[in-house]
């Protein structure tokens with residue numbers, strides 16, 4: 355059976371997305387209450403190590419076994435509880451009121467828009483009071499969005515199927531993300547950027563949206 359694109363890419367390269375956590379997580383780490391942390395699309399674990407070292411319980415989900423093996427190597431060297439699930443995000447059940455931090459960076463883009471939005475809704479319900487949600491997604495400012503819009507069929511709103519990767523790609527805009535959060539949530543930060551990605555592959559730019567919100571108690 356053909357391996358999924360992620361498994362192929364992780365086998366080609368270690369530390370595919372670098373080893374540093376996202377800056378926003380460093381900036382606001384002190385806001386995260388002691389408890390359980392969930393990373394959806396955890397990859398090799400760069401965004402959770404910092405919290406593992408501070409004794410938070412770590413849970414992660416990813417479709418790539420190779421990425422999770424590397425993540426486990428990192429976590430087992432730290433004195434923390436962890437639980438890693440090798441599964442599709444769409445098959446993972448999020449329990450209610452469980453996590454003090456849920457992270458999902460650069461992963462929801464690979465689900466259809468309807469699936470991504472539903473998952474964000476489930477993430478909100480899975481936060482404890484005072485819990486924090488941190489999302490990173492590609493925005494419609496991404497040059498690839500304009501290209502795909504002109505050259506590919508939309509499977510559903512802002513979602514395209516990429517044959518070569520056997521994968522979907524979805525783009526978001528700031529307003530639709532913001533609309534998911536009413537006044538029971540506080541915005542910690544909202545960043546939109548357009549930048550050159552020098553981390554992997556050929557020269558390319560990304561349009562990004564990062565949002566961190568807190569569920570008010």
Ligand SMILES: C[S@@+](CC[C@H](N)C(=O)[O-])C[C@H]1O[C@@H](n2cnc3c(N)ncnc32)[C@H](O)[C@@H]1O
Nearest residue numbers: 360371395397416417418442443459460461464
């Ligand atoms: C661009 S990487 C980002 C990894 C990590 N969040 C980071 O920022 O370092 C996307 C990750 O999502 C995982 N992934 C993609 N689609 C997935 C799915 N449907 N279910 C579970 N994991 C998925 C990939 O294996 C990969 O590790």
